[in-house]
Amino acid sequence: MVILKKLLLMRTKKYKTIGIIIRLVLVLFIATSSCQMQQKKNINSVKPPPLTAEPLKYIYLTFDDGPLNGSENIDSVILGERLKISVFLVGEHAEKSKQLGTYYKLYEQNPFVEVYNHSYTHANNKYELFYSNPENVLADIQKNEKLLNLRYKIVRLPGRNIWRVGGRKRDDGTSGSAAADLLVKNEYKVYGWDIEWQHNASNGIPVQSVDEMVKEIDTRLETGNTFTQEHIVILIHDEMFQKKWEESELKQLIDKMRLHQNYVFEHIRFYPDK
Ligand SMILES: [Zn+2]
Numbered sequence: 001m002v003i004l005k006k007l008l009l010m011r012t013k014k015y016k017t018i019g020i021i022i023r024l025v026l027v028l029f030i031a032t033s034s035c036q037m038q039q040k041k042n043i044n045s046v047k048p049p050p051l052t053a054e055p056l057k058y059i060y061l062t063f064d065d066g067p068l069n070g071s072e073n074i075d076s077v078i079l080g081e082r083l084k085i086s087v088f089l090v091g092e093h094a095e096k097s098k099q100l101g102t103y104y105k106l107y108e109q110n111p112f113v114e115v116y117n118h119s120y121t122h123a124n125n126k127y128e129l130f131y132s133n134p135e136n137v138l139a140d141i142q143k144n145e146k147l148l149n150l151r152y153k154i155v156r157l158p159g160r161n162i163w164r165v166g167g168r169k170r171d172d173g174t175s176g177s178a179a180a181d182l183l184v185k186n187e188y189k190v191y192g193w194d195i196e197w198q199h200n201a202s203n204g205i206p207v208q209s210v211d212e213m214v215k216e217i218d219t220r221l222e223t224g225n226t227f228t229q230e231h232i233v234i235l236i237h238d239e240m241f242q243k244k245w246e247e248s249e250l251k252q253l254i255d256k257m258r259l260h261q262n263y264v265f266e267h268i269r270f271y272p273d274k
Contacts, residue, residue, distance in 0.1 A: 067103035088118035166273030
């Protein structure tokens, strides 16, 4: 009888010990899982950065034929607006007068402006004759490069919408193709344009309104109707901005394009070449 009691007591003690162990394990398990839940909560409370709804599109504002009367207005607008533009310069213009020489210096010192090559003579506006001799075209470009101390081998041919970028080419159906090929052989890149903001040659007044320009830019980018998709090169001429109200048109164009948060203004040096 005594032995039986002893046995029962031992069993009860054993069960008690097992019970304590089980309880301890349970407490540990609950503590660990609630800690994990807390950690998860913390991770969930850190919001991921908002995704850009639309892909980035690159705008290259390019101004041709400077320095000219009008260059000083472009320079001041760009300094005020703080956005990147590319200017294709004509050396002969820079040498024409002290005033135009000063405008060239304004461009050169403006941190938002990059200066590129538009030839020294601008073909003297006799394009057929100019392009009939590719070697002369190359020499004219090299002369301009030296005179204006141009850092990049980036060219826009005068009077021609011809492209030679990263093994891709486009001609505009006129002469100039052989000259462009010779430039490529000499490590130049040649840039045309996708859209031109046209102007009346006699008084410099823009043909398309600001709204028409913005609409065309938006449409071209949406439909991919550019030399490179998601990238658009816009041609504007310096002489369009000789008056204050035209200067304000340039501001309006910039303001309206800036309403698109996915539009990025870039220098032509960064145009994709692959
Ligand atoms: Zn030109």
